[in-house]
Amino acid sequence: MSQTMLTIALPLALAWMMYCVGLTLTLADFKRVATFPKKILAGLIAQLIGLPLLAYALIHLLALPEPIAVGLWLLALAPGGASSNAITHLSGGDTALSISMTAISSLIIPISLPLMLPLVLSDAQLVIPVKMAILQLTAVTFVPVMIGMIMKQYIKAPWFSSFISFAGRSSLWALFFTVTITLAANTKVFNQLFSVGSIAAIVLCLSGMILGVIVAKALRGDKRLVKTLAIEVGIQNAGTAIFVAVVQLQRPELALTPLLYGVLMNIPALVIIHRSKRQAAILPKS
Secondary structure, three states: OHHHHHHHHHHHHHHHHHHHHHOOOOHHHHHHHHOOHHHHHHHHHHHHHHHHHHHHHHHHHOOOOHHHHHHHHHHHHOOOOHHHHHHHHHOOOOHHHHHHHHHHHHHHHHHHHHHHHHHOOOOHHHHOOHHHHHHHHHHHHHHHHHHHHHHHHHOOOHHHHHHHHHHHHHHHHHHHHHHHHHHHOOHHHHHHHHHHHHHHHHHHHHHHHHHHHHHHHHOOOOHHHHHHHHHHHHOOOHHHHHHHHHHHOOOHHHHHHHHHHHHHOHHHHHHHHHHHHHHHHHHHHO
16 A cells, blocks of 8 residues: 555656646746846756755765765755745745746756766666656656646636646645655654754755855845745755655655655745745835
8 A cells, every 4th residue: 555655646746746836837937038047047057056066065074874865865956846936935036037947947857867866876777767767757747847837828717717726735735745655654764864864954955045045146136036046946846856766766765855855944934934024014114
């Protein structure tokens, strides 16, 4: 039963989360790249290159055991997701920029993740051939995003707006579901590595956010850009990392760091949202 949940329900949950991302995107989000190419390019470099470099450094500095190290690496290679878009919106960031970065990273990750995974897990190519990994990731990430975009483009019925709103809320529950079923299959190892995994997960999240802030400052961006890049670089799609660990690599213990991250990333995210709401409440009075 648990194996069925991991190999069938988990990919479906990830596909649903990516479908929900697609429901927030339009072709205009891709065309918007031409409007602020420097911001998107800088953000993507920080997310797709800078974050993996931070993870690689943490793996060696903290001398992480293999399950935690590989899980951290999977997180660093994962794309952004619907959660980063929602957090950006709630914190008063540049939602359009966040969505554009999510859209582009979702197209790149199915190729970049399998190619970069062997840098930490040397036998990854033996476990999952690169071509097969790309096809699987495309099926559960790229295809659902495209379906969501097409449906949003062509379905104009009044009920569909309510459906999109429901889907956005449900994507967070889908992430919770992936964390829960993975944890249920790995309780013993999870208890042994909880402390190390927690430290690795929260440090990666915070260091990614700091990197996003540094990049935004280098671009001389305003507070909206600072918040947006901090969130987009620091908040990754834990569901993708869990999927690769459990379904593609068939090593559930490698999902421990991603599932810890899926919980702990909400702490700095809630702090950012709270501070933004508080500032928004004070500004009108000044």
